[in-house]
Amino acid sequence: MNGHYRRPAPHMMLPSSALRTNLWLALALAATPAVWADDFISNATGASSLAQMQAAPMTTEATVAAEPAKDGEMPFDLSADNISYDVSGNKVTAKGDGMKQVHVKSERGQVWADQIDYDLAANKVFAVGNVKFENEDKTTLLVERLELTGDMQQGALEHLRLRVPMLGEIAQAGTATVSGTEYTMTDVAYSPCKECIGDRKPWSISSDKVVYRKDHGDMTYKNAVMDVYGVPVMYLPWFRHPLGDAKPTNGLLPPRLGRSDQLGENITLSGYVFSPGENADYTIRNRLMSERGSQFMLERRQNTLTTTSEIDASYLNDTGTGDTRNHLRVEAQKDFTPTRRIGINGEIASDNTYLSEYFDRLDPYLASTVYGEDAGEQHYAALSMMRFQDLNPDVDTDQTAQVYPHLQLDRWFVPSFGGQAELMADVVNIHREDGIRSRRFTGGAEYTRPFMLDDGSKLTLGASSRMDFYMIDNGATNGTITRGLPEATAMWEKPYISPGGYHTIAPQVLAAYSPRGGNNDDKVPNEDSVSYELDTSNLFETSRFAGMDRVETGPRLIYGFDNRWGSPDHTDYRLFVGQSLRQFDDSTLPESGGHATNDSDWVGLVEVNPYNWLKFNNRFRLDNATFNPRRMDTSMQLGQRDGLYLRISHSYLDGGEEELSSEFRVPLTDQLAFRGHTRDDLANKTLLESQGGLVWTRDCYEIEAMVRRRGYSNGDLQPGTDYVVNLRLLTLGKE
Structure with a gap:
């Protein structure tokens, strides 16, 4: 055609043959003067967030503003059975044939609709009829009514459903407003559960207002109520959780239920709080025990560009013994340069058995260190002080060695004649109250x-x-x-x-x-x-x-x-x-x-x-003459942890300890598994610890029922049996 395009007649219909053409070409044929459409998806900065919302497929209306594309570029591809133009040439209409929808595709995503109109004068794109948007990560949007500004950063939606990859449909809402990647929804019902008894889901959260932040991957509720099979069980005035298995941000954590010979019936309630101003997070727990009273536990973690810190503390007014019991662990480090730092790693406990009795720890001692160090390619210097708390009840603490202080200096050289030279110095002071x-x-x-x-x-x-x-x-x-x-x-x-x-x-x-x-x-x-x-x-x-x-x-x-x-x-x-x-x-x-x-x-x-x-x-050590075992450390693993799994470890020391431990998981069905672990002292023929139970995993929750037997004695801690039930609501984050 010698470079000249003939303008189509008004409402001229192109053949119904699933014709595939480029929208920029269609606009070139229709526009007087020529106006080029911008890339509908790649320039729509809110499209990725928009794709998080869904509604049931039905006749819909979507209004999206587009900006002119750069001359000569191909913004996106358009496939349709019929393409027509109005008398003014300022509007292009693409329609499906009832069996096949109009399809728009670009590198950033795809759109399907029964009809798509492009208004050159208003510089807007309208998608009507079963509108579906899918971005590059397969997040999908189906919406009944959608109005958005040209940059897709602000707008309003009605009757939507939220669906995210891997989790599927997780929420329904009456209305919503969009601001960038943040969606504020009203009259929301959240639940990832797909299986129901009638119309009742295993659990759900209803809220007057929910804010979904796509860039943070979390949801925040106000005035929410948690239901279990339609029965309200908990009121949540304010609650936030991540989607999936990410670490929780703010809100309640799943409770833990159990029974122990030592502690009696007990329940642990937990909450998690993130403080953006401090760049720190807190975990607060309260364990209520029928035989020992109430135990308060606090964890705090903070990270900045130059500092890291972690505090773990607990307090108990033990009604069983009448004693006040507690422990404190502190880890903190300050970096002045990438190679120069000071820090503290410290831990103390009120008595020898507190950690083993309430936290299943068998530490022989607790060490606390204050240090400063500087390192480089050719030097290392460190100054530290160490304090030890011996947890053996038979040891005289006055004879426990303490290190006040310890100085280390190292300097490396590369002589001109080759090789490497090192100078070192080490100074240490050992102090005892008695000894x-x-x-x-x-x-x-x-x-x-x-x-x-x-x-x-x-x-x-x-x-x-x-x-x-x-x-x-x-x-x-x-x-x-x-x-x-x-x-x-x-x-x-x-x-x-x-x-x-x-x-x-x-x-x-x-x-x-x-x-x-x-x-x-x-x-x-x-x-x-x-x-x-x-x-x-x-x-x-x-x-x-x-x-x-x-x-x-x-x-x-x-x-x-x-x-x-x-x-x-x-x-x-x-x-x-x-x-x-x-x-x-x-x-x-x-x-x-x-x-x-x-x-x-x-x-x-x-x-x-x-x-x-x-x-x-x-790893073995054999007698140099008889080849009899003097020490053997053996481990074997079969399978993977998420399927059939068995791990056995055996440790043997001639004339000393011999221990056998195992860890296993046996899938019984797709949703039910038996797992546990054992630990035996073979030298003294004593069962140190054994635990086993069932784990039932559904699409939106997991229940673990365990029985644990402790066979060793440590001071006041005697052998006993614990019964533990853990409930985890999936998609609310993972500790």
């Missing part, structure tokens, strides 16, 4: 340098020197003690990879030498090195003691073989075996360290994880 008090000053230097050899192996040479200075009071030997600890090391390692890359063998050998001695029990106090454990995680450490008061000395040779089968990003199978050898006896080491035979126990690791539903892990 040994000591102060230790430690300084040292270390140099290491790696070498890559021609055969592809790596050799790392190192040398270090350390000096300790002790000042001791109230000990077997009072006064000052000094000791020097020089040491030289050489580490060799080389990986061997199979042709296909599936199997890798990596042998490692460490040789260490230092003069014998330095662990005089009569002179040097042992405060931080009481624990000694040899396993795969510390086999190649030159000293496996937990602290610095005890050291391993003399000539030593450590070797191990690491076998891995799998791909670079996933290990299907793994086997590691290693051992430590020494030239001389060392009476300060435990038997597992090889003080009697100069050879340590064999340590190893077995991992099996070929499928995502099968995991097996075993």
Whole structure:
């Protein structure tokens, strides 16, 4: 047509053949002068929010303003059976044929309607008849009457239903107003429940006024009433909750019901509050117990750009014992720079059994720390103070060690001739009300340098020197003690990879030498090195003691073989075996360290994880001569937590503890599952804890009924049985 378009005759009908054309082209044919329609969806900033509202499909009216599109752009595609134009050429009408609706599509969403009119003079789009809007995240809007401004930021709706992805239809309302992404609705009935008894849903919330904030994903109610199968059970003057499993914002949390031999019948009522001004949230709980009275619990969490804090406290006037019982936990940190901070991690309890009796905690002690630290690529400095509360009722608290204070300094250098050098200092003061008090000053230097050899192996040479200075009071030997600890090391390692890359063998050998001695029990106090454990995680450490008061000395040779089968990003199978050898006896080491035979126990690791539903892990320590188990930590997992699931863990220590625990979930139907866990002390043939029960999950609620048996004793806490019922209303948030 040589670039000239003939203007269609008034009301000329295009063929009824599901013709697909572009609206910008239709407007070009109709417009005099030409007016280009803006992208109806991509420029409608409220479309995403608008799509949250729904109503039953029926004859509707939608008014939406559009702005002119940029010349030459394609705003959206229009598919219709019939397209016509009025006499003035300022109105385009697209209609369906009764079987197929008019369809408008863009990158931001789609619109279906029986008829769509575009008025060029008013610059508005009208959608009439079973209007349906779907945005890019599949949120859908069906509305009986809709009026919106051109930017889709403000308007009014009548007789709507709200439907969101994953949850479906969750609310109905009489009227609503729209302001950006916020919808204010009146005469609202909220319920995600799809199954009903007659017209009564398992639970619902009716409210005079509800505000739905799409960008926050929450709903706020005023003057609301909660119904259970149509029966009002609770009045809520103000209530807010998120949609789905997000963390609650403001409002009530699901109650917990139970019965215990120790506590009697009990119910826990909870509320959650978010304070935007403080950028903090609070959880308040009140546990009412027939045998112990009322327990008040408070949690507070706050995060800012430079600070984080969390407070957890509880208070109980125990009517069973007549005592006032409480506990307090505080965690707070202030960041001055990304690497410089101060903080506190503290916890105290009123007595030894309060936490185990009311919170099922078996902590041997509570630690509180105040600290400040500064770290960088070449330095680290920390100053801290620690206080311990021993929860063992048989321990004299005056003999519990307290750390006032502890200073750590480290500085790393990269010399011009290669390698890495480190200078360190450590100062600690141990205080007791009754017992040994000591102060230790430690300084040292270390140099290491790696070498890559021609055969592809790596050799790392190192040398270090350390000096300790002790000042001791109230000990077997009072006064000052000094000791020097020089040491030289050489580490060799080389990986061997199979042709296909599936199997890798990596042998490692460490040789260490230092003069014998330095662990005089009569002179040097042992405060931080009481624990000694040899396993795969510390086999190649030159000293496996937990602290610095005890050291391993003399000539030593450590070797191990690491076998891995799998791909670079996933290990299907793994086997590691290693051992430590020494030239001389060392009476300060435990038997597992090889003080009697100069050879340590064999340590190893077995991992099996070929499928995502099968995991097996075993860490072992075997006698160096007989290969009898000295320690075994084994765990096996079958299945996934949301389906059939079983996890078994076994821990064994020769001459010590042996414990077996399990966790399981067995789906009985699509909605009913049996789950629980057990924990047994096999050495003393005692059931520590066992819990099992049924979990019934419907589309809008979950009920958990559990029986828990506690078989251990701890001070005043005796074995007992608890019965617990937890009710969770789904879509109201998850703790």
